Structure formats: C-alpha cells, structure tokens
Amino acid sequence: MLLIGAFFAVLLATRKDVPIFLIEHGIYKIHRLMGLRISSFILSLTDVLALQLFAVVVGAFILATFRKTVSAEIFFFAFWLSTLSFESFRLIHLFLAIGGSSDSVLAIVDKLYMGMKFIGYMSIFISGLYAAGMRNERQFSIMIACIGISIALASILPMNTGIWIQNLMFQVGYSNLIEGFSLAIILITIANYLIAVRVRGDKAYYYITLGIAAVAMGAHFASGDGSPLLSLLSITVMGLGSVLYIYKLHSFYLWQ
Numbered sequence: 001m002l003l004i005g006a007f008f009a010v011l012l013a014t015r016k017d018v019p020i021f022l023i024e025h026g027i028y029k030i031h032r033l034m035g036l037r038i039s040s041f042i043l044s045l046t047d048v049l050a051l052q053l054f055a056v057v058v059g060a061f062i063l064a065t066f067r068k069t070v071s072a073e074i075f076f077f078a079f080w081l082s083t084l085s086f087e088s089f090r091l092i093h094l095f096l097a098i099g100g101s102s103d104s105v106l107a108i109v110d111k112l113y114m115g116m117k118f119i120g121y122m123s124i125f126i127s128g129l130y131a132a133g134m135r136n137e138r139q140f141s142i143m144i145a146c147i148g149i150s151i152a153l154a155s156i157l158p159m160n161t162g163i164w165i166q167n168l169m170f171q172v173g174y175s176n177l178i179e180g181f182s183l184a185i186i187l188i189t190i191a192n193y194l195i196a197v198r199v200r201g202d203k204a205y206y207y208i209t210l211g212i213a214a215v216a217m218g219a220h221f222a223s224g225d226g227s228p229l230l231s232l233l234s235i236t237v238m239g240l241g242s243v244l245y246i247y248k249l250h251s252f253y254l255w256q
Contacts, residue, residue: 005088115154128192214241
C-alpha cells in the first residue's frame with residue numbers, strides 16, 4: 001500500500017491541473033511554516049505517505065520486538081496500524097476524480113476508506129478491552145466480527161458528493177456524529193488502559209496508556225490535513241508514543 005501511495009503521489013504531483021481542480025472544489029489553501037509556503041495539496045501528499053511509512057516502520061519494530069513474546073494488545077494494535085496503509089485511498093480518490101470518474105465510483109472509494117477507519121478504531125478499542133482484563137483466545141474471530149461490523153457501517157454511510165473536504169475526500173454524512181464516535185472510541189480505549197493499571201497491578205501501564213493515547217490522537221489529527229505544524233507535531237507524537245507503547249508493553253509481557 002505504501003508503494004501504491006507513492007505511485008499515485010508521483011502521478012498527481014506531476015499533473016498541473018490538480019491545483020486548479022482543488023481550487024474549483026474550494027479546498028486549495030496555502031499554509032505557512034517557518035517562512036515556507038506549503039500548499040494544502042502537498043500537505044495531503046506528505047501526510048498520506050508519512051502515515052503509510054509510519055505503519056511500515058512501526059510494524060517492522062513490532063515484528064522485531066515481539067518475535068518471541070505474545071500479547072493480545074499488540075496484536076490488535078498492529079491490526080490498527082495496518083489500516084493506516086489505506087490512507088492511499090485518498091490519493092486514488094483524487095486521481096479518479098480528475099480523470100472524470102462518476103460520483104458513484106468515488107463514493108465507493110470513500111466508503112472503503114471509511115470502512116478501514118472503522119476497523120482501525122475498533123481494533124484499538126478491542127486492544128483496550130484486553131488490557132483491562134478481557135480473556136478470549138479467539139482473537140481472529142473477534143477481528144473478523146469487527147471487519148464485518150465495519151463493512152456494514154461503511155456501506156450504509158451516506159456521502160455528500162457535492163462537498164469536498166480538506167483530506168481530498170467527499171464529506172461524510174453525519175460527519176459530526178462520526179467525529180464524536182471516533183474521539184469517543186479513543187477516549188474509551190485510553191480509559192481501558194488506565195483501568196489496566198489496577199487490573200494488572202503494574203504502573204508500567206501508565207506509560208503504556210500515554211503511548212496509546214499519543215499514537216491514536218496523533219493519527220486522528222494527522223489524517224485531517226489541518227496544517228503543516230499540526231501534521232508535524234502529530235507524526236512526532238505518534239513516533240514517540242509508539243516507541244513508548246511497544247517498549248513498555250514488551251517489557252511487561254517479558255516477565256509474565
């Protein structure tokens with residue numbers, strides 16, 4: 001997916017009609033950061049590739065760290081991490097739109113993107129439940145159920161094909177509700193990890209909670225393409241949070 005994202009990023013970056021298309025749809029802006037002028041289009045390309053690269057690097061870090069250690073939390077965290085790879089759908093959506101694809105086709109891409117978002121949020125939610133003491137050895141069955149629920153939610157989600165938003169996608173119906181749902185899932189996940197401090201009887205989960213909070217909140221804001229400063233801070237926080245989360249979780253399970 002990183003290679004696909006890079007491929008479409010190159011295709012879009014070499015087209016001169018992209019800024020004009022974005023201006024016509026009211027989502028082209030010029031941001032300033034440390035004296036630099038950065039277009040919203042370049043910011044979106046950078047955010048997509050940065051999130052995908054983050055998924056690859058942190059995924060490799062998990063593989064190297066947990067090679068001989070089992071953790072249900074890290075299993076679902078890794079599943080959430082993999083959903084970041086599908087940020088490339090944002091670039092595919094823009095490329096198809098410029099190529100003249102119908103709104104129906106574009107809406108399908110949007111629904112696929114939102115479906116992966118839902119799977120990601122549900123994955124970190126389940127990881128929090130395991131941290132808080134849930135015991136169920138059927139992780140793959142739970143994940144399949146999460147995928148099924150996410151597909152169902154995404155399929156019925158309306159798309160406002162007349163309005164584009166800053167992340168190069170159509171505006172989602174009930175956008176405020178979806179935003180509230182996403183933040184609620186993140187907050188509940190954080191709460192579950194805090195509960196784990198008492199359940200597990202180990203203060204290491206304070207650091208693990210801080211790590212998961214940094215990663216989840218950072219990814220949430222980085223995918224919105226709000227501003228270069230916000231994206232830079234989000235990616236930095238995500239990187240630090242993921243190292244803290246993986247290192248402390250591995251240390252905890254190493255002695256179990």
